Structures are given as structure tokens and as C-alpha cells.
Amino acid sequence: MRKIVVCSIFIIVLLAACSNGSKNNATQEIDITKRFLEEHAEIGLTYNEVRKRFGAEKLADVVDNTETWLYDSTQNNDFEYNRSLEGVAFEEIKEGNLEYQLYINFMDKKTFMYSYFYLGKDGKVWQYQITSNGEPQNNPVSN
Incomplete structure (x- = not known):
């Protein structure tokens, strides 16, 4: 017993x-911050490697002959917006409804560019970008 x-x-x-x-x-x-991107984004990652590092994409499609994946995070779980691979949701980021949008571009099934949009401390939307040459750039893109 x-x-x-x-x-x-x-x-x-x-x-x-x-x-x-x-x-x-x-x-x-996964909490994708600019720092996380700096530490984990690499040019040449495969689909599986990206999913292991960043999680499952929220939206994926081919736009202008380039495969693009979108990652984002909303401040409020009830907030919904029209996700699009054709344009950044600047207003949603500026209003604080979106923490970020991350677009990852693939060529020949490997990453060649990352574009991360977030709200800077100055109230502007900033873009942190890693291009195919591996050089990161960080610039404001809206007022």
C-alpha cells in the first residue's frame, strides 16, 4: 500500500x-530590447536560429522580393493594431501602445538586415539597424 x-x-x-x-x-x-538585439542579432542566421533567439515571428511574408519577419510588443494586452510589413507603426510607438517593432529581412534563407523601431527618451521614434555589412546604426526617424 x-x-x-x-x-x-x-x-x-x-x-x-x-x-x-x-x-x-x-x-x-522574449523581451526584445535594443540591448538584446545588440547581443543576439547576427547577419547570416537561418530561420531556425532566428526562432531560437527571438521566438516565433508575429507576421511573415515576402515584400518586394524580400522575406521579412515582424516582431513587436504591445504595452497593453488588449491593444490591437494592423500589423504590416509595408510600414512602421510610428504613431502606435509614439503613443506608447507599442514598445517596439522589429523587422528581420532574409535573403537566400539567411538574415541580412535587422530594423528595430522604438521610442527614445526624447519622445522620438528611433531606428536601430544592423545592415548586411554588420555595421549598426542608431538614428531618430520621426519627431
């Missing part, structure tokens, strides 16, 4: 640990 109780407790603990672990991994969202 004691073995059955011990085995039952062990199984319950094991099942609880497995279900919590998979739930956390499935819902865990």
Missing part, C-alpha cells in the same frame, strides 16, 4: 512539473 501511495505522489509531481514546464515555454515571450 505504501508503494502505491509513493508511486502515485511521484507520478502526480512528475505530471505537474511537466505541464508547468511546457506551459511556461509555450507562453514565454
Whole structure:
């Protein structure tokens, strides 16, 4: 009888640990900051390498013969906007509804450019960009 109780407790603990672990991994969202991008973005990463570092993309499509993936983070879980690969949501970022938008461009199934848009301390939208030559640039892009 004691073995059955011990085995039952062990199984319950094991099942609880497995279900919590998979739930956390499935819902865990990576906080992509400018610093995170500086440390993890590399030119030449494959699709799988990007997903391992940045998580699943929110939107992906081919625009002007370039495959582009979009990552973003809203300040409020109830906030929704029209995600687009054809234009940056400057107003949503300026109004504080979006923390950032990250566009990752692929050529021949490998990354060749990262464009990260965020609200600077000066109230302007800034773009931190890593181009195919690997040189990062950080510039304001709106008032």
C-alpha cells in the first residue's frame, strides 16, 4: 500500500512539473530590447536560429522580393493594431501602445538586415539597424 501511495505522489509531481514546464515555454515571450538585439542579432542566421533567439515571428511574408519577419510588443494586452510589413507603426510607438517593432529581412534563407523601431527618451521614434555589412546604426526617424 505504501508503494502505491509513493508511486502515485511521484507520478502526480512528475505530471505537474511537466505541464508547468511546457506551459511556461509555450507562453514565454522574449523581451526584445535594443540591448538584446545588440547581443543576439547576427547577419547570416537561418530561420531556425532566428526562432531560437527571438521566438516565433508575429507576421511573415515576402515584400518586394524580400522575406521579412515582424516582431513587436504591445504595452497593453488588449491593444490591437494592423500589423504590416509595408510600414512602421510610428504613431502606435509614439503613443506608447507599442514598445517596439522589429523587422528581420532574409535573403537566400539567411538574415541580412535587422530594423528595430522604438521610442527614445526624447519622445522620438528611433531606428536601430544592423545592415548586411554588420555595421549598426542608431538614428531618430520621426519627431
